[in-house]
Amino acid sequence: MNTSSPDLLPDTNAGHATAAGILRSGRLVAFPTETVYGLGADACDDRAVARIFEAKGRPSFNPLIVHFANLDTLKQHVHWTPEAELLAQTYWPGPLTLVLRKQADSPISELVSAGLDTIAVRLPAHDSARAILRSFGGGVAAPSANRSGQISPTSAQHVVASLGARVDAILDGGPCKVGVESTIVGLTDKPILLRPGGITEQELAETLGRHLAVRHKAEAISAPGQLMSHYAPKALVRLNATEWEPGEIRLGFGEVDCDLNLSRTEDLVEAAAHLFDYLHRLDAMGGGTIAVSPIPHEGLGIAINDRLSRAAAPREG
Ligand code: AMP
Ligand code: MG
Numbered sequence: 001m002n003t004s005s006p007d008l009l010p011d012t013n014a015g016h017a018t019a020a021g022i023l024r025s026g027r028l029v030a031f032p033t034e035t036v037y038g039l040g041a042d043a044c045d046d047r048a049v050a051r052i053f054e055a056k057g058r059p060s061f062n063p064l065i066v067h068f069a070n071l072d073t074l075k076q077h078v079h080w081t082p083e084a085e086l087l088a089q090t091y092w093p094g095p096l097t098l099v100l101r102k103q104a105d106s107p108i109s110e111l112v113s114a115g116l117d118t119i120a121v122r123l124p125a126h127d128s129a130r131a132i133l134r135s136f137g138g139g140v141a142a143p144s145a146n147r148s149g150q151i152s153p154t155s156a157q158h159v160v161a162s163l164g165a166r167v168d169a170i171l172d173g174g175p176c177k178v179g180v181e182s183t184i185v186g187l188t189d190k191p192i193l194l195r196p197g198g199i200t201e202q203e204l205a206e207t208l209g210r211h212l213a214v215r216h217k218a219e220a221i222s223a224p225g226q227l228m229s230h231y232a233p234k235a236l237v238r239l240n241a242t243e244w245e246p247g248e249i250r251l252g253f254g255e256v257d258c259d260l261n262l263s264r265t266e267d268l269v270e271a272a273a274h275l276f277d278y279l280h281r282l283d284a285m286g287g288g289t290i291a292v293s294p295i296p297h298e299g300l301g302i303a304i305n306d307r308l309s310r311a312a313a314p315r316e317g
Pocket of ligand 1: 062063064065099113116118119120142143144181184194195
């Protein structure tokens with residue numbers, strides 16, 4: 001985060017190129033899409049993605065949608081399916097997001113999918129968004145460009161009012177047309193409507209020639225692993241460990257002796273950037289318990305603690 005106010009970039013070739021350069025350097029750029037203004041970061045850069053959560057002040061890590069300029073680049077990161085092809089041909093570029101399995105070797109940050117093995121992807125239709133994405137070349141993770149709990153921004157001025165200097169630059173492309181978020185369809189199993197949006201369930205069913213399941217809140221709670229949304233390690237997780245028990249796998253924070261350290265210098269952006277990758281790696285060691293150093297309950301530490309306490313919660317089965 002810089003300390004002055006964000007740069008307002010013009011909606012010109014030069015502005016798009018500057019925006020792409022800022023993304024490449026690991027910083028944040030807000031830009032218009034056909035739905036709302038997005039807060040973009042290089043989806044392959046762990047720290048840049050961590051900065052999105054810091055800037056928004058989100059109390060938890062929910063997975064982010066990755067935006068691309070073209071289908072070929074997008075397909076390099078996911079397991080593409082015939083149903084994805086049908087929907088893409090019909091609705092892209094446009095306000096439809098598909099959740100697909102992630103390719104094992106995709107360099108997209110684990111923080112983007114909050115540790116899940118799926119990613120949400122979309123080809124937006126807005127000309128300025130497309131121009132920035134083309135100039136950047138890769139995937140851009142972008143939730144709405146507002147502080148957590150505030151309403152979604154549909155103009156550059158809304159972004160300034162909500163995020164101020166927490167965003168490095170804003171591409172000023174005028175007001176967004178819709179303000180409704182993208183429809184999200186899961187295609188990792190039978191097609192399922194994960195979030196309603198501008199494109200309706202009926203339209204999608206017609207295109208696919210079959211009904212979609214719909215995610216109801218109650219279902220999501222009764223079958224979390226199947227339907228969504230929270231990665232949890234197989235090992236038990238013990239929080240606020242100030243000393244290690246014999247046989248524990250040790251996830252440290254600060255100047256401690258441990259197996260992996262989220263951040264020796266107690267940098268919460270670095271800790272968030274490492275969180276899911278390290279949990280996966282420690283879990284793969286196959287031990288019974290992962291013990292975690294205390295993490296301060298401030299800034300990004302709130303989301304980190306939220307995720308760790310979910311991982312530490314008792315489970316069924
Ligand atoms: P927002 O960041 O506000 O645009 O919201 C993104 C939405 O996409 C949230 O509702 C997420 O839960 C959903 N989402 C993103 N990635 C995934 C994923 N891998 N699986 C399921 N839902 C996802
Ligand atoms: Mg939002």
